[in-house]
Amino acid sequence: MNNPPHLLVTGSAGALGRELVPRLREAGYRVRSLDLAHPQDATGDLLTGSVTDVGLVASALDGVDAVVHLAGQSREAPWEDVLQANVQGTWTLLDGCVRAGVRKVVFASSNHAVGMVRRREEELPADEQFRPDSYYGWSKSAGESLARLFVDRAGLDVVSVRIGSCLAEPGNVRALATWMSLDDFRRLVVAAVDPEVTGWHSVWGISRNTRRWWSLEAGEAIGYHPQDDSEQFAEHVLAAADPDEVVDLVGGPFTATPLGEPN
Numbered sequence: 049m050n051n052p053p054h055l056l057v058t059g060s061a062g063a064l065g066r067e068l069v070p071r072l073r074e075a076g077y078r079v080r081s082l083d084l085a086h087p088q089d090a091t092g093d094l095l096t097g098s099v100t101d102v103g104l105v106a107s108a109l110d111g112v113d114a115v116v117h118l119a120g121q122s123r124e125a126p127w128e129d130v131l132q133a134n135v136q137g138t139w140t141l142l143d144g145c146v147r148a149g150v151r152k153v154v155f156a157s158s159n160h161a162v163g164m165v166r167r168r169e170e171e172l173p174a175d176e177q178f179r180p181d182s183y184y185g186w187s188k189s190a191g192e193s194l195a196r197l198f199v200d201r202a203g204l205d206v207v208s209v210r211i212g213s214c215l216a217e218p219g220n221v222r223a224l225a226t227w228m229s230l231d232d233f234r235r236l237v238v239a240a241v242d243p244e245v246t247g248w249h250s251v252w253g254i255s256r257n258t259r260r261w262w263s264l265e266a267g268e269a270i271g272y273h274p275q276d277d278s279e280q281f282a283e284h285v286l287a288a289a290d291p292d293e294v295v296d297l298v299g300g301p302f303t304a305t306p307l308g309e310p311n
């Protein structure tokens with residue numbers, strides 16, 4: 049790769065960030081990390097503080113070519129927390145990008161933006177209409193909508209990823225369909241930060257799972273060609289299956305959690 053883009057990863061110390069950053073570095077990317085706190089053994093270009101801090105975000109964006117925005121609440125949480133971390137944080141980042149002249153943003157949205165959608169015969173497109181399952185899911189739909197505003201009105205290029213279950217291994221029956229391997233996540237980010245991917249794109253963040261019911265088409269269109277399949281874990285997962293597990297709604301267990309109560 050000639051001259052890979054210089055990246056900022058927000059939420060770099062979170063569950064996804066701490067897996068993604070080393071993989072991107074290994075793939076040859078220069079990465080700056082921003083999080084509320086960093087692990088003691090963290091190395092490299094680190095900035096510490098909140099993504100809602102306008103001054104800090106301006107410093108974090110200085111000199112980078114693209115941002116992978118993972119920071120924020122990643123599960124159900126009280127309304128005020130969700131608003132602050134996910135809505136205010138995403139606005140601060142997007143507005144900061146415009147001011148800093150950073151055009152490309154990869155936005156970590158979530159399947160929970162459409163969590164109440166029920167499985168149907170045809171695969172779900174990656175731009176399925178919003179139907180959040182939680183305050184958290186709503187905040188991701190708000191983030192997508194805000195990002196689209198910044199594409200249309202301020203000329204940003206945004207790839208919004210409706211992430212499924214991004215883990216080392218799928219932990220339940222639902223995740224056999226919704227799993228994204230950590231290496232496929234890196235493949236997706238590498239595809240998305242390519243400067244030739246412009247405008248607005250919404251894609252599903254899943255692997256090439258045999259049991260998937262969300263479409264890979266929009267991802268493939270931007271060059272995301274997942275290589276992993278949860279099927280290798282199926283026997284083990286099915287042997288421990290919970291008969292009451294919610295598997296026919298996109299959002300699975302989030303669809304039954306009381307609103308605002310951490311799950």
Ligand code: 15L
Nearest residue numbers: 122123158159160212213214
């Ligand atoms: C998410 O959005 C969460 O951040 C993650 O913790 C998982 O629960 C995932 O969705 C999922 O739906 O499996």
